[in-house]
Amino acid sequence: MSKKLTDNGLFDSSRMMLPQHRTAILAYQMGVKSETKPTIDEQQWQLIGQVLQDSFNEHIKVTLTVFDPFHTRDLTGFVTVINTFRKEIKLSIAQNEWEWIKFGDIIAAST
Known part of the structure; x- marks a missing residue:
């Protein structure tokens, strides 16, 4: 057969x-x-905003925790642009590598 x-x-x-x-x-x-996005209170938003502003003004390296429904990621770099109209920042990760990150996707920020 x-x-x-x-x-x-x-x-x-x-x-x-x-x-x-x-x-x-x-x-x-x-x-x-997928996982749900955690809620962030006003005090945490103020701390995140202060860290982002310090990184932009004083060129301090910052670590951001960015939410993604499938995996949360940590990005480290320098804030080079803060665009309040589009509600996002430009994070310079390496020499010629950068990423636009929306304010709403940031969970935590530290120096």
């Missing part, structure tokens, strides 16, 4: 997954593992 007729060979050789199915499965898995 041929291989296709034994040990579920017919169905094993014809398995496929559409791209839409793959993205749906990944979205479901990411949704299951």
Whole structure:
């Protein structure tokens, strides 16, 4: 007998997954593992704002804890731009590496 007729060979050789199915499965898995954003009170916002302002004015290295629904990350660098209109800062991480971070995504800041 041929291989296709034994040990579920017919169905094993014809398995496929559409791209839409793959993205749906990944979205479901990411949704299951997501976490909620912690609430930050007014006093913590004032401390975060003070640390960001000190880093911008005095060129002090700062460590920011940035919220992401799937993994919280810590970024260390210098604040080079504070854009109050767009409500974000530009954090210079390395010589030619920087990242824009929204105020609402910052959980904690320390020097």
